[in-house]
Each structure stands twice: as structure tokens, then as C-alpha cells.
Amino acid sequence: MQKSLRSFTNYLARHQIGLPLKVITFILVGYFLRLPFFEHFVLLSNQKQDGRYQKSIWDIAFLFFHMCIFTATRATIMHYALLPLAKLVNVPKKKHLRFAEQSYCFLWYAAAFAFGVSIMYNSPWWFDTTYFWRDYPVTDYTGAFKYYYLLQFAYTLEGLFALQIEAPRKDYNILVMHHIITLLMISFSYGLNFTRVGNAVFVCMDLPNVFLTLAKSFNYCIPGIVCDLTFGIMVVSWIYTRVYLYGRIIWSTLTEPELYVPQFALDPASGNWFPHFFKYIIVGLMMTLYSIILFWTALMFKMIYKISTNPELKDLRSDDEDEEEDETKDK
Numbered sequence: 056m057q058k059s060l061r062s063f064t065n066y067l068a069r070h071q072i073g074l075p076l077k078v079i080t081f082i083l084v085g086y087f088l089r090l091p092f093f094e095h096f097v098l099l100s101n102q103k104q105d106g107r108y109q110k111s112i113w114d115i116a117f118l119f120f121h122m123c124i125f126t127a128t129r130a131t132i133m134h135y136a137l138l139p140l141a142k143l144v145n146v147p148k149k150k151h152l153r154f155a156e157q158s159y160c161f162l163w164y165a166a167a168f169a170f171g172v173s174i175m176y177n178s179p180w181w182f183d184t185t186y187f188w189r190d191y192p193v194t195d196y197t198g199a200f201k202y203y204y205l206l207q208f209a210y211t212l213e214g215l216f217a218l219q220i221e222a223p224r225k226d227y228n229i230l231v232m233h234h235i236i237t238l239l240m241i242s243f244s245y246g247l248n249f250t251r252v253g254n255a256v257f258v259c260m261d262l263p264n265v266f267l268t269l270a271k272s273f274n275y276c277i278p279g280i281v282c283d284l285t286f287g288i289m290v291v292s293w294i295y296t297r298v299y300l301y302g303r304i305i306w307s308t309l310t311e312p313e314l315y316v317p318q319f320a321l322d323p324a325s326g327n328w329f330p331h332f333f334k335y336i337i338v339g340l341m342m343t344l345y346s347i348i349l350f351w352t353a354l355m356f357k358m359i360y361k362i363s364t365n366p367e368l369k370d371l372r373s374d375d376e377d378e379e380e381d382e383t384k385d386k
Contacts, residue, residue, distance in 0.1 A: 068220035071130035188315035194326035247328035310335035
């Protein structure tokens with residue numbers, strides 16, 4: 056069974072461009088021929104007369120189509136742009152793939168953070184957690200907000216798939232757990248109308264990832280002062296957004312709904328999915344993610360301490376396993 060699964064993932068890895076492109080082409084042909092239902096894969100569904108959008112069961116089709124787009128885009132950019140760039144900037148050959156992976160992630164996180172901040176900056180919940188809960192349930196969104204949220208959803212789904220076909224990672228198990236918890240939180244927040252909280256969490260998670268992936272990319276091609284400075288900025292942003300601000304969001308979820316939610320009720324017809332005990336389910340998921348963040352924070356400072364006290368120690372910012380495998384073979 057395990058051998059068959061590995062063969063299947065290897066097949067998917069070899070066809071990351073071709074398979075998704077066939078699906079994308081099929082859907083686009085159906086869309087341009089105006090066949091029934093195909094527009095739901097390509098465009099947002101359930102637009103109201105005032106131009107705002109609500110959730111729809113067709114959002115699943117939108118997610119599937121954009122997962123295919125992310126898969127093909129990721130593989131195409133890595134193969135035709137980032138792997139040649141790795142050669143150009145003298146990245147060691149065995150690090151080419153890791154450099155391409157991290158560089159692509161940097162491009163996504165930079166775009167996602169900018170998109171998320173542009174939405175949040177013009178919203179009432181910009182640095183005001185009470186608006187996570189005021190006016191609940193908020194069941195409609197601007198087109199930009201819904202597009203942003205579903206793109207984040209699709210990227211996280213594709214990221215879980217990518218973990219199965221990428222080169223092995225030392226922290227594979229915890230990364231899978233992180234993705235599963237994140238997907239559960241996105242599903243709950245979107246399905247149960249807690250998207251304002253979700254927007255804030257996305258922004259808190261994306262900013263440190265911008266600098267983390269950039270620092271890893273620099274570490275493969277120009278290790279030294281630029282890499283170290285980028286890593287230092289990442290540490291500051293990590294502590295501020297993932298530890299402090301995300302901690303405040305959890306505290307808001309624990310203490311503020313009773314003050315601002317108009318009514319705790321389970322009434323799907325009105326969009327109210329918030330009986331009081333749901334609060335503790337949400338907090339439980341958020342705390343599980345927070346425990347992973349704190350675990351990574353402890354590892355990060357342990358790494359900083361080791362490198363600062365032993366400058367000749369191998370830089371641990373790389374997430375490769377090939378060095379570890381080589382050392383095992385030498386033994």
C-alpha cells in the first residue's frame with residue numbers, strides 16, 4: 056500500500072504541469088462555450104443585486120479550479136524561471152530545488168500579505184478586535200474579500216498536496232499537522248461566518264513567511280550579512296505578528312464574543328452558526344495552532360543561540376535533509 060502511494064505521488068510530481076493544465080483547459084473550454092455550470096469553476100458565485108457576494112456550494116468548484124491553477128503555476132514558475140535563476144546566482148546544485156521552492160513561496164506570501172493588508176486596512180477591524188464580533192453574522196462580502204479568502208483556502212489545500220511530492224523535510228509531520236489545523240480553521244471561519252477573524256489571522260501568518268522564505272532563499276545563494284539581516288527582520292515580525300498579535304486574537308475570541316455578539320444561536324437560515332459552546336471549539340483550534348507556533352519559536356531561538364555561540368556550526372535555516380542523509384552514509 057505504501058509503495059503504491061509513493062508511486063502515485065511520484066507520478067503526480069512528474070506531471071505537476073501537464074495534469075493540471077489538462078483540467079484547466081477542459082474547464083476553460085467549457086466556460087468559453089458557455090456550457091452550464093462551468094462559470095462557477097472560474098468566477099465567484101452567488102452575487103447579490105447590490106454587487107456583494109455570499110457563500111455558495113459552488114465555491115467548492117472554484118477551490119478545485121484554483122488549486123489546479125496553483126499547482127501548474129507553482130511547477131511552471133519553478134521549472135522555467137526559478138531553477139534557471141538558481142544556476143545564475145550560483146546556488147549549489149543539490150540546493151536548486153529548495154531554492155526554487157522557497158523563492159516561489161516568497162512570491163506568494165508577499166502577494167497574499169499585500170492583498171490581505173489592503174483589505175484589512177480599509178475595514179473597521181483594522182487593529183480593533185471588537186469588530187470581529189460586532190454585526191455577527193456577516194454573510195456577504197465584497198468581491199475582493201471573497202476572492203482573497205478563497206484564494207488563501209485554495210493555496211493552503213495545494214500546499215498540503217505539495218508537501219506530499221516535495222523532497223523530504225525534517226519537520227514534515229508538524230508541517231502536515233499545521234496545514235490540517237489551518238484548513239480546519241479556514242473551513243470553520245468561512246462556513247460559519249467568522250471571516251473577519253480569518254482575515255486578521257491570515258495577515259499575521261503571512262508577514263513572517265515573507266521574510267522567512269526570503270531568508271532561506273538568500274541562505275542558498277548569498278549567505279552572509281544580507282541573509283542574516285533578513286532573518287533578523289523575520290524574527291521581529293514573527294514575535295510581533297505570530298506570537299503577540301495572534302495571541303491577542305485568541306484572547307479576543309475567548310473574552311469578547313459575550314460583549315459584542317448580538318445573539319448566540321444556531322440558526323443556519325439567518326447565517327448564525329454561533330451557539331455559545333462553538334466558541335471553545337474555535338479557541339481549541341486556535342490554541343493548537345498557537346502551540347505549534349510557540350514550538351517553532353522555541354526552536355528558532357535555540358537555533359539562534361547555537362549559531363551565536365558557535366559560529367562554525369552549520370546554518371540551520373535550511374530545511375534540507377540531504378546533508379543529514381550524507382552524514383548517515385559517512386557513518
